[in-house]
Each structure stands twice: as C-alpha cells, then as structure tokens.
Amino acid sequence: MSEVKIKSALISVFYKDGLAPIVEKLDELGVKLYSTGGTQKFIEDMNVAVTPVEDITEYPSIFGGRVKTLHPKIFGGILHRRDHEGDQKEKEQFEIPAIDLVIVDLYPFEETVASGASEEDIIEKIDIGGIALIRGAAKNFQDVLIVSSRNYYGDLLDLLNNKNGNTELADRKLFATRAFDTSSHYDSAIFTYMNRDNSVPSFKVSGANGKVLRYGENPHQQGVFYEESESYFDQIHGKEISYNNLVDIEAAIQLIGEFKEETAFAILKHNNACGVATGNDVKTAYQKAFAADTISAFGGVLICNQEITKEAAEEMHSLFFEILIAPAFSDEALTVLQQKKNRILLVQKKSWNREKIHKSMLNGTLVQDYDNITDSEEHLKVVTKVAPSTEDVKSLLFASKICKQSKSNTIILAKDGQLYASGVGQTSRVDALEQAIAKAQKFGFDLQGAVMASDAFFPFPDCVEIADKAGIKAVIQPGGSVKDQLSIDYCDQNGMSMVFTGTRHFKH
Numbered sequence: 001m002s003e004v005k006i007k008s009a010l011i012s013v014f015y016k017d018g019l020a021p022i023v024e025k026l027d028e029l030g031v032k033l034y035s036t037g038g039t040q041k042f043i044e045d046m047n048v049a050v051t052p053v054e055d056i057t058e059y060p061s062i063f064g065g066r067v068k069t070l071h072p073k074i075f076g077g078i079l080h081r082r083d084h085e086g087d088q089k090e091k092e093q094f095e096i097p098a099i100d101l102v103i104v105d106l107y108p109f110e111e112t113v114a115s116g117a118s119e120e121d122i123i124e125k126i127d128i129g130g131i132a133l134i135r136g137a138a139k140n141f142q143d144v145l146i147v148s149s150r151n152y153y154g155d156l157l158d159l160l161n162n163k164n165g166n167t168e169l170a171d172r173k174l175f176a177t178r179a180f181d182t183s184s185h186y187d188s189a190i191f192t193y194m195n196r197d198n199s200v201p202s203f204k205v206s207g208a209n210g211k212v213l214r215y216g217e218n219p220h221q222q223g224v225f226y227e228e229s230e231s232y233f234d235q236i237h238g239k240e241i242s243y244n245n246l247v248d249i250e251a252a253i254q255l256i257g258e259f260k261e262e263t264a265f266a267i268l269k270h271n272n273a274c275g276v277a278t279g280n281d282v283k284t285a286y287q288k289a290f291a292a293d294t295i296s297a298f299g300g301v302l303i304c305n306q307e308i309t310k311e312a313a314e315e316m317h318s319l320f321f322e323i324l325i326a327p328a329f330s331d332e333a334l335t336v337l338q339q340k341k342n343r344i345l346l347v348q349k350k351s352w353n354r355e356k357i358h359k360s361m362l363n364g365t366l367v368q369d370y371d372n373i374t375d376s377e378e379h380l381k382v383v384t385k386v387a388p389s390t391e392d393v394k395s396l397l398f399a400s401k402i403c404k405q406s407k408s409n410t411i412i413l414a415k416d417g418q419l420y421a422s423g424v425g426q427t428s429r430v431d432a433l434e435q436a437i438a439k440a441q442k443f444g445f446d447l448q449g450a451v452m453a454s455d456a457f458f459p460f461p462d463c464v465e466i467a468d469k470a471g472i473k474a475v476i477q478p479g480g481s482v483k484d485q486l487s488i489d490y491c492d493q494n495g496m497s498m499v500f501t502g503t504r505h506f507k508h
C-alpha cells in the first residue's frame with residue numbers, strides 16, 4: 001500500500017514547543033489523537049480532543065513514568081501489518097486501535113549529560129518508551145509515519161499541508177530512516193556516557209545534521225561535516241565555510257585555548273601558526289602576531305581570545321584574511337570588518353573541551369586523549385648550570401604553547417610574548433631549527449636573547465649548538481634522550497640555560 005491516510009496519531013514529546021501548529025493541523029484533518037501525560041495536558045490546554053494512552057492500556061503511567069506507553073495495545077496499534085490477514089484478525093480479537101502517525105521527542109539525554117547533572121538524573125533521562133515507539137513505527141514504515149524529533153516538525157507540517165493528511169511510501173521511508181538516525185545517535189550517546197571508563201573496547205561516533213561542503217580538501221573530493229555536539233561557533237558574516245576552513249578553525253581553537261590569562265592573537269595557515277602574540281590590547285597583540293610573518297598571514301585564519309575592538313579591526317582590515325574568530329566583536333569593529341563580503345567572521349561559543357580525539361586510520365579509528373597538558377612553571381626542571389631569567393621563563397612557556405599546537409617536528413623561536421619564527425612539519429629537528437632561524441632573519445628579528453622550544457627531545461647536541469650560534473640563550477624541551485647530557489654539556493660550556501618539561505608534544 002503506497003498512499004496512507006492518517007486517521008490516528010500518538011503524540012508523546014518531551015519539549016512541547018513547536019507542537020501546537022501540528023496539533024491544530026491534525027485536529028483540522030480530523031485525526032484522532034492519543035497522548036501521554038504532559039503532552040496530553042498540553043493538547044487539552046489547546047482545547048483539542050485527545051485520548052490518554054491509559055484509556056487504551058488500562059494501566060496508569062507507573063514507576064515515575066518509566067512505563068507508560070510500553071503495552072501490546074500501543075505497540076500492536078503501531079506494528080500490525082495493515083495488509084496481513086492474520087494481523088488484522090488479532091487486532092480485532094485484542095481490540096487494538098490502529099495508530100498511523102507517531103510523534104516522539106525523546107528525553108534530552110545529551111543535554112542532561114552536558115549540564116553536569118548527577119548520574120541518577122542522567123539515567124532517568126534514558127528514554128525507553130519513546131525509543132521503542134520510534135523503532136516500532138520506523139520498522140512499520142509500510143503503514144506508519146514516524147516523526148522522531150522536533151527537528152522534523154517543519155517537514156511534517158509541510159507534508160500535512162501539501163498532501164492533506166495522506167503520505168506516500170517514499171515519505172514514510174524517509175522519516176523512518178531519520179528515525180533510525182535519531183535512535184542510533186541517542187543510543188551512541190548513552191553508550192559513550194556509560195563507557196566513560198573505557199571498560200568496553202568499542203568506539204561509537206555519531207554525527208548529525210551533515211552539512212554538505214562545497215568540496216573536500218580539493219575540488220575533486222566530496223566533503224561533508226557531521227557535528228557530534230553543539231557547534232563551537234556561530235558564523236555572523238562571510239562566505240560558506242569549507243572543509244579546509246574547518247580544519248584550520250579546529251587548529252586555531254586548540255591554539256588559542258592555550259592562552260587563558262593574557263590577551264592573545266594568532267594567525268594560522270594550513271593548521272600551523274605563522275603569527276602568535278600576547279599584548280595589552282587586541283590591536284597590539286594583532287600587530288605583533290602579524291609581524292612574525294607578514295607574507296604567510298595573507299589568506300590566513302585569525303583568532304583572538306578577546307572581543308575584537310574597533311582599533312584592532314581597523315588595523316587588520318587592510319589584510320586579506322579568510323577567517324576571524326573571536327568570542328565577540330564590538331559593533332564598530334563589525335562595521336569595519338563586514339565591508340569585505342566574503343571574509344568569514346565567527347563568534348566562538350566555547351573553548352576547546354574535547355577529552356578524546358579520533359581520526360580514521362587504515363580500516364578503523366584511532367582514539368586518544370587530547371593532549372591537555374600545557375607546560376607551566378611547576379613542570380620545569382632546570383638542567384643547566386645557568387637558570388633562565390624570569391623573563392626567559394615567560395618566553396619559554398609562551399614558545400612551548402605554540403610548539404605543542406604545531407605540526408611535528410617543530411622548533412619555535414620567541415621572545416617577549418611574540419612568535420619570532422617557527423620550523424614546522426619537518427622530517428628532522430635540525431631542518432626545523434634552520435627553517436625557523438632563516439624565517440626570523442627574513443622578517444628582521446634579532447635572535448640575540450630569544451628562546452627556543454622543541455616539541456620533542458634533541459637526540460644530538462646539534463640543535464643547541466646551531467641555536468647558540470644564532471644568539472639563542474634559553475631552551476625548553478621535554479628531555480628524555482639517551483644523549484641529553486651532550487646537549488646539557490654544550491649549554492653549560494656556552495652559558496645557555498635549558499629546562500626540561502618531561503612532556504613531549506608531538507602533533508601529527
């Protein structure tokens with residue numbers, strides 16, 4: 001049977017907002033309504049006739065609502081095959097009313113977890129009856145239409161309006177597919193919560209609201225972005241965000257997350273910082289970040305951890321950049337920045353907060369903890385005769401933050417809250433250092449008294465030697481090489497200071 005006329009509907013929804021126009025339309029179409037406690041009251045308050053499910057089940061809602069729709073007469077009403085003689089006989093025998101449309105909006109499990117509620121409250125938000133209704137109605141898409149979330153109310157209304165209460169098989173199948181998307185996403189979230197201690201060696205990821213991108217990494221590749229949780233940003237201006245933009249946005253949000261106490265500004269290209277600085281105000285921090293590499297900044301992704309001021313906006317307006325991310329923009333700043341129609345402006349809504357990260361690998365998925373160690377003073381062990389000065393320690397920790405958020409192998413050269421230059425993504429540490437020195441010289445930085453950070457230990461003393469000859473006098477690195485002593489000896493012989501952090505920060 002392809003076309004089905006909706007004659008009856010069961011509505012059981014957690015959030016009642018958005019429901020009223022649907023109830024009105026169903027009432028207008030003469031659809032008989034069944035409902036559960038709170039939803040029933042909502043419908044009655046609209047002065048629309050509704051039959052409580054209890055009238056069908058002849059049971060009250062019990063155990064604090066844990067069992068209300070879970071009854072053969074409800075599930076029989078949904079699941080019986082309309083064109084099956086045996087099912088029809090049993091339906092008559094057990095006096096089961098047909099239910100042609102099911103509208104469910106599940107208990108908000110993910111929201112409850114995100115709110116930091118107690119385990120008891122979270123467990124109570126595991127919907128049982130609702131998920132069963134969704135699965136039952138979706139299974140019987142031959143006869144029944146399932147609306148599994150309030151996200152689909154708009155589509156339901158269109159359907160009711162356009163087809164006058166009739167549905168085609170293709171409609172029901174589409175809504176059923178969406179229903180299994182809803183139910184599988186819901187169960188994945190429950191599993192992920194229950195498996196917080198990784199006691200079960202299984203990994204679930206469920207992205208929703210797939211956004212088809214213009215293309216993937218290159219124009220001949222397709223790309224889609226599936227978000228797993230609330231978005232990190234709101235786009236307030238500019239062209240459509242691309243696949244590569246998203247990759248850079250993540251790198252930018254991770255990098256800026258390292259700077260919690262001071263005003264910081266960063267400019268990234270291809271996931272690596274080409275400019276980072278702290279400053280007393282946003283404009284100063286931007287100017288210092290831009291100075292690190294005035295060429296790479298062209299077309300870059302900019303990020304700041306403070307509101308963008310008018311002064312800062314005017315300063316950066318002349319730069320062609322792709323994206324600017326900030327927690328807020330002043331009205332005057334927006335007036336300046338929005339003059340260029342394509343440039344993307346994003347309001348960052350939350351700091352980087354993922355504990356686990358994953359990437360597809362071979363025929364599976366690699367999962368690991370996010371590198372959530374930011375080197376700070378208490379991590380530092382002075383291994384040389386000379387200790388770094390207070391100012392050097394500040395510069396070393398600043399450099400180490402950038403180092404952690406750059407692609408390995410990385411060497412960062414910095415001073416006074418300003419990235420001087422970096423060597424990133426190199427196959428040898430010496431290459432990374434030589435690249436950084438050459439870049440610093442190219443952009444006019446005097447490396448006398450600058451500091452060096454390395455994301456991993458030095459296997460040989462060559463790096464400290466090259467750095468020393470370039471004028472660098474303080475070094476931060478994890479330590480841990482069997483030949484650490486050779487680097488330490490070189491520093492001691494040449495009046496350099498070096499600290500070990502004990503933490504390697506590879507980023508591949």
Ligand SMILES: NC(=O)c1ncn([C@@H]2O[C@H](COP(=O)(O)O)[C@@H](O)[C@H]2O)c1NC=O
Pocket residue numbers: 012013014015035036037038039040065066067068069070104105106107126127128129130131
């Ligand atoms: N236990 C059940 O039989 C049951 N049947 C439906 N629900 C849920 O109850 C909520 C609606 O409840 P109410 O109409 O009482 O506000 C919906 O989110 C629905 O998914 C149930 N609750 C949880 O499992």
